[in-house]
Amino acid sequence: MASSFEKFQKRRLISSYFSVVLSIFLVLFLLGALGLFVIHSEKISNSFKEDIPMSVYFKDEANDSILKAFDAKLKGSNYVKDYAFVSKDDAAKNNKDIVGEDFLEFLGMNPLPNSFDIHLKGEYVEAAKIKQVESDIKTNDMVSEVIYDKRLVDLANENIKKISFWILVISGVFAVISMLLINSSLRLSVYSNRFIIKTMQMVGATKSFIRKPFIWRGIRLGLIGSVLAIAALIALNYYVDSLFPSLGIAKDYVSLGIVLAGVILVGIIITWISTFFATQRFLNLKTDDLY
Structure with a gap:
C-alpha cells in the first residue's frame, strides 16, 4: 500500500x-x-506605408537632361525608398495591357507624359512630411503634377x-x-x-x-x-x-x-x-x- x-x-x-x-x-x-x-x-x-505610391508627371517640354537631373535628385534624397522612371512609351504599353486596346491607333499621338513612380520611406508617409516632399518636388518647373492618395495616407x-x-x-x-x-x-x-x-x-x-x-x-x-x-x-x-x-x-x-x-x-x-x-x-x- x-x-x-x-x-x-x-x-x-x-x-x-x-x-x-x-x-x-x-x-x-x-x-x-x-x-x-x-x-x-x-x-x-512602415512597410505598409511604403507601399503607397507617389506619381510625379512631367510636362512635354521636359527633355532628357531634365529627367536625368531629377533622377539624380531622387537618388540622393533621404526620403525615397525606391523609384522607377516610366517613359511615355512604357506608359502607353501599360495602358494597352490594361485596357486591351491600342489608343495610339485612333489618337495618332501619345498624350501620356513621362513620369516617376516613387515609394517614400515610411517615416515620410505622414500628412505634414509628405506635403513637404510634394513641395520640394514641385520646385522643379517641369513637374506638371504630383499625385498620391491623400486619404489613404491619413487612414x-x-x-x-x-x-x-x-x-x-x-x-x-x-x-x-x-x-x-x-x-x-x-x-x-x-x-x-x-x-x-x-x-x-x-x-x-x-x-x-x-x-x-x-x-x-x-x-x-x-x-x-x-x-x-x-x-x-x-x-x-x-x-x-x-x-x-x-x-x-x-x-x-x-x-x-x-x-x-x-x-x-x-x-x-x-x-x-x-x-x-x-x-x-x-x-x-x-x-x-x-x-
Whole structure:
C-alpha cells in the first residue's frame, strides 16, 4: 500500500510540475510574441506605408537632361525608398495591357507624359512630411503634377495609431493575466507540499530555510518554461521572416536578444515572487487550516 501511495504521490507531483512548466511556457511565449510584435510594429507600419505610391508627371517640354537631373535628385534624397522612371512609351504599353486596346491607333499621338513612380520611406508617409516632399518636388518647373492618395495616407496613420494604442492596452492586461496564471499554477504546486512545509516548521526549521528549496525549484521550473518559450519564439521569428523577408526581422539580433532576455528575466522574477508568497501563505496557516 505504501509503495502504491508513493507512486501516486510521485505521479501527482510530476503532473503538478508539468502543469506549472506548461503554464509558464505558454504565458512567456505569448508575452514574447507580443513583445516582438510591439518592437517590430514600426517596421510593420512602415512597410505598409511604403507601399503607397507617389506619381510625379512631367510636362512635354521636359527633355532628357531634365529627367536625368531629377533622377539624380531622387537618388540622393533621404526620403525615397525606391523609384522607377516610366517613359511615355512604357506608359502607353501599360495602358494597352490594361485596357486591351491600342489608343495610339485612333489618337495618332501619345498624350501620356513621362513620369516617376516613387515609394517614400515610411517615416515620410505622414500628412505634414509628405506635403513637404510634394513641395520640394514641385520646385522643379517641369513637374506638371504630383499625385498620391491623400486619404489613404491619413487612414493609414490613423489606423496605425489606434492599433498601437490597443496593442499597449492588451499588452498591459495580458501581462497582469500572465502573472496571475503563473502565480496560480505555482500556488497549486506548493499546495501539494503544504503538509511537508508544516512538518518542517514543527521540527524547528526557519521560514527562510523552508522557503529556499521551494523558491529554487520554482526558479528552475521558470527557467525550463523560459527555454521552451525561447525555442518557440526563435522558430516563430524565422517563420514570420520567411513570410515577410522585406522586414528583415531575422537579422534584427538586438531586438530578438532583448525579447529573449526579457522572457528569461520575467520567468525568473514571476516564479520567484509567486513561490515566495505561496510558501509564506502556508507557513502562516495553522495546522487545522491545512485540511
